[in-house]
Amino acid sequence: MEIIIQPTHHELAAITSLIIRDALLKKPNLVLGLATGSTPIGLYKALVKLHREEKLDFSNVTTFNLDEYIGISIEHPESYHTFMSKHFFDHVNIPSENQHIPQNTTKNHEAFCTSYEEAIVRAGGIDIQVLGIGTDGHIGFNEVGSSLSSRTRIKTLSLSTIKANAIHFDGKIDAVPEMAITMGIGTIMDAKQCLLLASGEAKSEAIAKAVEGPITAMVPASILQMHPKTTVIIDEAAASRLEEVEYYKRSYANRQKLMSQKQ
Ligand code: PGA
Numbered sequence: 182m183e184i185i186i187q188p189t190h191h192e193l194a195a196i197t198s199l200i201i202r203d204a205l206l207k208k209p210n211l212v213l214g215l216a217t218g219s220t221p222i223g224l225y226k227a228l229v230k231l232h233r234e235e236k237l238d239f240s241n242v243t244t245f246n247l248d249e250y251i252g253i254s255i256e257h258p259e260s261y262h263t264f265m266s267k268h269f270f271d272h273v274n275i276p277s278e279n280q281h282i283p284q285n286t287t288k289n290h291e292a293f294c295t296s297y298e299e300a301i302v303r304a305g306g307i308d309i310q311v312l313g314i315g316t317d318g319h320i321g322f323n324e325v326g327s328s329l330s331s332r333t334r335i336k337t338l339s340l341s342t343i344k345a346n347a348i349h350f351d352g353k354i355d356a357v358p359e360m361a362i363t364m365g366i367g368t369i370m371d372a373k374q375c376l377l378l379a380s381g382e383a384k385s386e387a388i389a390k391a392v393e394g395p396i397t398a399m400v401p402a403s404i405l406q407m408h409p410k411t412t413v414i415i416d417e418a419a420a421s422r423l424e425e426v427e428y429y430k431r432s433y434a435n436r437q438k439l440m441s442q443k444q
Contacts, residue, residue: 182392182405183412183436184429186420190380193414194223197311197376200412202231204309204374210241212301214310214369215269216321217246217261220378221311225269232273239275243304245297247312247321248363249283251290251335259349260285283333283362294333294362301368310372314379317341318387318400322363329396329404331365366404375411377402379419388415389422 187193201224205211215221231237246261255262262282270280281300287293301307312320317339323331324339338346343357350356369375379388391402392413405411420426 182408183433184392184420184423185412185414185433186426186430187414187416189416190223193378193380193416194221194227197224197378197414198227198231200376201228201309202235202237205237205239205242208308209238210243212304212306212308213242213244214307214364214372215244215246215265216311216313216378217248217264218313220313220380222268224311224378229269229272239273242275243279244275244281245301245304245307245364246282247310247369248361249285250358251285251360251362252358253285255282255285285362290335290362294335297333297362297364298368301371307372308374310369310375312369312375312377312402312405314377314384314387314391314402315342316345316383316387318391318402320366320369320377320402320405322361323366323369323401325401326398327366327401329398329401330367330370332367333362333364335360336363366401370404370408373410375405375408377405377411377413378415379413380416382418382421384415384419385422388413388419389424393424 185196187196232239246265249261253260257263265282283297284293314320317325319342322336322338324336324342337360343354346357347354390400391405394400394403396403396406
C-alpha cells in the first residue's frame, strides 16, 4: 500500500484528480470505478475543473459506480444516480452509454448483478477504482462481515451506515433505504488500481484498522492490504491514528524525489 498524507481534504482531492488525469492521458479509454458520498465530491470538482480548464477529455472513458440504494427511485434527490449527475456526469463528456450505475428498478436483482459483473469484464476490467471508507471500515456497501471475495449483490445496510447516511435524508433514520446493490469486495479487488480516500478525524480509526490492522472481514477495507496497487490518500485528521506516519511521509517524499529526477 502506498500512503499519501496531505494537510486537508482539498489537497487530497487535487492529488487524486492528477493521478486520474495522468492515467487518462496515457489511456484515453480508461475504465473508472466511481464512488459516491461526501468524500469524493472534491475529487469530482477537481476533475470537472481539469475538463474545463485543461480540456481533459473523457469521451472514451467508461465508468462503473460501486453501488446504489434499493427502495428509492433513481430520480430521488439522494439516489446515487442523482449524485453522479449533479457532481460529475452533467459536467464532463462521458457518453451516457458508457456510464454504469447499479439499476435498482430491476425485478431480477440476481440477473442484474451478474450482468453488471459481465459488463465490467466486457469493458476490459476497471483500471482505477475510487473508494471511500465507512467509519466501520466498509467499502462500497460491503458491510462488516462481508465475504472478502464477494461479487456484486444485494446487501442490507448496517445500523452504523444507516445512521451515518441519515444526514442526507434530513437526519431521518427511517428515510434511509435499508438495502443496496453493491459491487463485491472481490469485484473491487479485481480493479488494477484502487484509490482509497478519507478525510476527517471520524475516519481515523477505520483508516488505522484498514492500513495497520489485521486483514479481516470485520474491517472490509483491510483486504486492500492484499491488493497489488492500492494508494491510500488521506488528510492529517484521517491519518491521526496511524502509527507509522513518519515512515509514510518519508517514503512518499522519496518517491516524489525519484519522480522529479526522472523528468
Ligand atoms: P462518506 O462515505 O464519503 O460520505 O464519508 C464513505 C462511505 O461510507 O463509504
